[in-house]
Amino acid sequence: MNDPTTIRRLYGRRQGHKLRTGQAALVEELLPQLEVPETGSIDATLLFGDDRPLEFEIGFGSGEHLAGQAEARPDHGFIGCEPFINGVVGALTHVRDRDLTNVRIHMGDALEVLERFPDASLSRVYLLHPDPWPKARHAKRRMMNHGPMDLIAAKLKPGCEFRLGTDDPTYCRWSMMVMDQRRDFEWQAGGAQDFLTRPDDWPQTRYERKARRKGHEVWYFRYVRV
Ligand SMILES: C[S@@+](CC[C@H](N)C(=O)[O-])C[C@H]1O[C@@H](n2cnc3c(N)ncnc32)[C@H](O)[C@@H]1O
DSSP: OEEEEEEETOOOOOOOOOOOOHHIIIIIIIHHBBBBBSOOOOOHHHHHHHHHOOOEEEEEETSSSHHHHHHHHEEETEEEOOOOOHHHHHHOOOOOOHHHOOOEEEEOOHHHTTTTTTTEEEEEEEEEEEOOOOEEEGGGSSSSSSHHHHHHHHHHHEEEEEEEOOOOOOHHHHHHHHHHHHHHHHEEEETTHHHHSEEEEEEEOOHHHHHHHHHOEEEEEEEEEE
16 A cells, blocks of 8 residues: 555645746735635635535646636535646636636645545545656556545545546556556446547646647546445
8 A cells, every 4th residue: 555645745835937927926816815724624614615515636737627627617616736836826827817716726735635624525536647657666656556546535425536637558557457456436437438538527638738739648537436
């Protein structure tokens, strides 16, 4: 079994290119209004003031999927986690431009936030194009390991979905192997088209668009919590 802390230690707040003035203003003014509290248990009432269904995205990149889902289901609450400040700025820009009121953000490790939700409290968890950690000796750093999956399983409501997207063949095989060992998830694929074609209610991410441009195959996995 793989301990989620292996992954947690790797991520702090991180920055790529320097923020422009408008972007810095978003971080200073909008982010504090949307931030998940730093400590303590978390639920829908704390975050949104009512007991709406909650959906959770791990590593949202630039936030296009998070924002797309939030726009499609305004009565659900969306929590997105991403340690890269440049990605957080992307998500904040979507929230502002689309007037979204149902998004909350954590700039940091997703697992640290996930473990503060009550068990069986999330309606969906998304993991889209996780870092592949391609070297075999780094395999324990992959998000698709039993430690993180145990946590995701605990927090998802029975009958609800975990979604994984990847364009990395090694990661795809690895993930299928991990999920095949689990009795708490059921793969929702009747045939190849179910994982070769992006479902209509699955907004494309930036990483996926880049992968497609490079001619990569992309795999879409939907697992239901038993
Ligand atoms: C390859 S990118 C994909 C981004 C986005 N999901 C997409 O499809 O465009 C993987 C992302 O996961 C984020 N990430 C990695 N480990 C994480 C963790 N423990 N918690 C939250 N985000 C994480 C990285 O910062 C990175 O932005």
